[in-house]
Amino acid sequence: MNLPLDIPALIRAATDIDSARNTPLAVSVYLDETAPGDVVGHVRSAFASAGARTRVTLGYLEEGVAPEPYGADDMAVIVAGTSPFIGEAAAAVRAAGIPVMVATTSPHAVAAAAEAAGFPIPEGDLVAPSMTEPTPWGDAAATVARRVTAGRTGEAAAEAPEALEALEHAVPVEEEPAAAEPLPLDAEAAATLDRRMGEWIIAACRDKKLAFALAFPFVRRPLSLDAVRATAIQNAGVGVVVFIPGADMPIMTLNQAKMLLQIAAAYGQPLSAERIKELAAVVGGAFLFRNIARSAAGVVPVLGWAVKGAVGFAGTEAMGRAAIEYFEAGGDIVGLASVVQRARDEAVEAAGRAAATPAGERAIDAAKRGAAGLVRAVCGRARG
Numbered sequence: 082m083n084l085p086l087d088i089p090a091l092i093r094a095a096t097d098i099d100s101a102r103n104t105p106l107a108v109s110v111y112l113d114e115t116a117p118g119d120v121v122g123h124v125r126s127a128f129a130s131a132g133a134r135t136r137v138t139l140g141y142l143e144e145g146v147a148p149e150p151y152g153a154d155d156m157a158v159i160v161a162g163t164s165p166f167i168g169e170a171a172a173a174v175r176a177a178g179i180p181v182m183v184a185t186t187s188p189h190a191v192a193a194a195a196e197a198a199g200f201p202i203p204e205g206d207l208v209a210p211s212m213t214e215p216t217p218w219g220d221a222a223a224t225v226a227r228r229v230t231a232g233r234t235g236e237a238a239a240e241a242p243e244a245l246e247a248l249e250h251a252v253p254v255e256e257e258p259a260a261a262e263p264l265p266l267d268a269e270a271a272a273t274l275d276r277r278m279g280e281w282i283i284a285a286c287r288d289k290k291l292a293f294a295l296a297f298p299f300v301r302r303p304l305s306l307d308a309v310r311a312t313a314i315q316n317a318g319v320g321v322v323v324f325i326p327g328a329d330m331p332i333m334t335l336n337q338a339k340m341l342l343q344i345a346a347a348y349g350q351p352l353s354a355e356r357i358k359e360l361a362a363v364v365g366g367a368f369l370f371r372n373i374a375r376s377a378a379g380v381v382p383v384l385g386w387a388v389k390g391a392v393g394f395a396g397t398e399a400m401g402r403a404a405i406e407y408f409e410a411g412g413d414i415v416g417l418a419s420v421v422q423r424a425r426d427e428a429v430e431a432a433g434r435a436a437a438t439p440a441g442e443r444a445i446d447a448a449k450r451g452a453a454g455l456v457r458a459v460c461g462r463a464r465g
Contacts, residue, residue, distance in 0.1 A: 098291075098295070098346050098349060098351050099351075101289075101291040101292040101294075101295050101346070102132070102134070102292070102295055103134055104134060104289055104292035105134045105135075105136070105153075106130075106132070106134065106135045106136065106155055106289065106292055106293065106296055107135075107136045107137075107138075107151055107153045107154045107155055108128060108135075108136070108137045108138070108154065108155065108156055108157065108158065109137075109138045109139075109140065109148075109150050109151055109154050109157040109158075109174075109179075110124065110125065110128055110137060110138065110139050110140070110157070110158050110160065111140050111141070111142050111148055111157065111158070111159045111160070111170065111174075112125075112139070112140070112141050112142065112160050113141075113142050113159065113160060113161045113162045113164045113167060114141060114142070114162070114164070115162030115163045115164050116160045116161055116162035116185070117162065117186060117263050117266070119266045120160060120162075120184070120185070120186050120263070120266055121160050123266060123271055123274065124158065124160045124184050124278075125139070125160075127275060127278065127297065127299050128158065128297060130296045130297055132295070132296040135296045136151075138151055142159070142164065142166070142167075142170050144164065144165075144166050145166075147169075147170065147173040148170055148173055148174055150174050150177045150179050152177075154179045155179075155286055155289060156179065156180050156181070156182065156282065156285060156286055157174045157179050157180070157181040157182070158181070158182045158183075158184055158278075159171055159174075159181060159182070159183045159184070160184050160185070161183050161184065161185040161187070161191045162185070162187065162263075163187060163190055163191075163194070164194075165194045165197075165198055166198065167183060167191055167194065167195055167202070168191075168194065168195025168196070168198050168199075168200030168201060168202050169195075169198055169200045171183055171195070171200070171202055171206065172200045180206075180285040180286070181206060182206055182208050182278065182281050182282075182285070183202055183206055183207050183208065184208045184209070184274065184278060185207070185208070185209055185263075186209060186210060186262065186263035186264040186265075186266055186270070186274075187209075187262040187263045187264070188207055188209035188211060188262075189262060190262050191207065192207055205281070205284070206281070208274070208277045208278055208281055209264070209274070209277070210264055210266065210269075210270035210271070210273040210274040210277070211264055275299040276299075276302065276303055278299060278300075279299050279300040279301075279302065279303030279304065280303045280307075282297075282300050282303075283300070283303055283304055283307055290304055291304070291346060291347065294347045294348075295347075295349055300347075301347045301348055301408075302405060302409065304343075304347045305343070305344045305347045305348070305401070305404070305405045305408075306401075306405065308340050308343040308344060308347075308401065309340060309344070309397070309398055309401030309402060309405070310398075312336045312337065312339070312340040312397050312401065313394045313397040313398045313401070314394070315336055316332075316333045316336055316337070316394060316396075316397045333397070334364055336397070337364045337397055337400060337401075338357075338360065338361060338364045340397065340400075340401050341360055341364065341400070341401070341404055341417070341421065342357075342360075344401060344404045344405060344408070345404070345408075345414060345417065348408040350408065350413060350414040350417075351414070352414060356414055356415075356417075356418070359418040360417065360418050360421070362418075363418045363421050363422045363425065364400075364421075364425075396425065399424045399425065399427065400421050400424050400425050402424070403420050403421055403423070403424030404417060404420065404421055407420045
């Protein structure tokens with residue numbers, strides 16, 4: 082099989098791990114004396130780095146004394162308890178041009194106190210373990226599949242591009258209002274806090290996000306999931322809107338290859354040219370996604386676009402998540418290709434089984450009725 086992959090170009094596209102390791106980072110951590118000890122200890126541990134180019138400064142907040150951030154800081158984090166001046170302290174750091182995260186297990190109390198003092202904390206800067214994704218990744222894939230294939234009218238089918246946009250711009254929301262604060266920092270809450278802190282860093286420090294992932298392990302999984310989500314959404318969109326037969330698969334394949342390079346880089350796993358060729362052969366199996374889509378679509382070309390959107394999303398996500406779990410379990414670059422290949426094959430098999438079920442047939446029938454409207458909507462948007 083001739084793969085639509087330029088290996089030298091992929092090597093150049095792979096993030097430069099050596100450069101990221103040599104990127105200087107500076108972080109100031111400010112502790113509120115009323116913050117629970119377990120939260121203080123957890124955040125301090127999370128920001129402990131052995132990187133030679135990483136500088137972490139620790140200090141305490143005092144009422145009436147504005148923090149004096151280090152001028153070269155890339156970011157700051159305030160570990161907040163119940164002190165009423167947290168909002169003011171955060172505002173002083175922001176005024177110095179430094180993004181600041183407020184980590185706490187009392188998000189309602191901290192937000193209310195900051196608002197009352199006249200220094201409200203921007204919603205995105207308040208990080209707590211009570212925050213989660215609005216839709217788990219698996220449900221997100223199902224949402225795209227439903228909205229792409231279930232349109233019964235032109236209006237309903239036109240929701241497909243908007244569905245992709247909604248997922249792309251999703252932001253964390255509260256699981257439930259906190260009745261009793263501070264929230265207990267058990268193992269699950271600690272993991273959620275790590276994820277939220279990592280997501281904040283990716284958003285606030287995008288130019289140095291790989292350097293942060295290499296310096297602070299808690300950033301690696303969020304950074305990798307960010308790459309998976311972005312790539313899966315791109316491939317879903319490619320499957321829906323690319324009208325030239327066969328033109329979508331080289332794009333999807335290249336996207337998947339870059340995603341795997343990004344995940345490997347986040348975990349500090351450099352890829353040699355030989356390993357990239359091995360991964361390229363595996364990713365080339367993404368052409369199987371088109372075969373599944375065609376078998377589900379039958380002889381209706383328009384339907385193939387809708388089905389490929391859903392399959393492209395789910396298949397890309399399966400490959401990316403397999404790579405993440407593999408590295409999280411301590412795997413190295415040597416065995417990555419086989420793990421990704423198994424995930425790819427399972428995703429293709431699952432897609433084939435789903436298309437053969439009565440529910441799958443009904444979805445296909447619904448897509449046939451809505452396909453024309455989908456095409457009109459996408460073409461109209463492209464002309465606009």
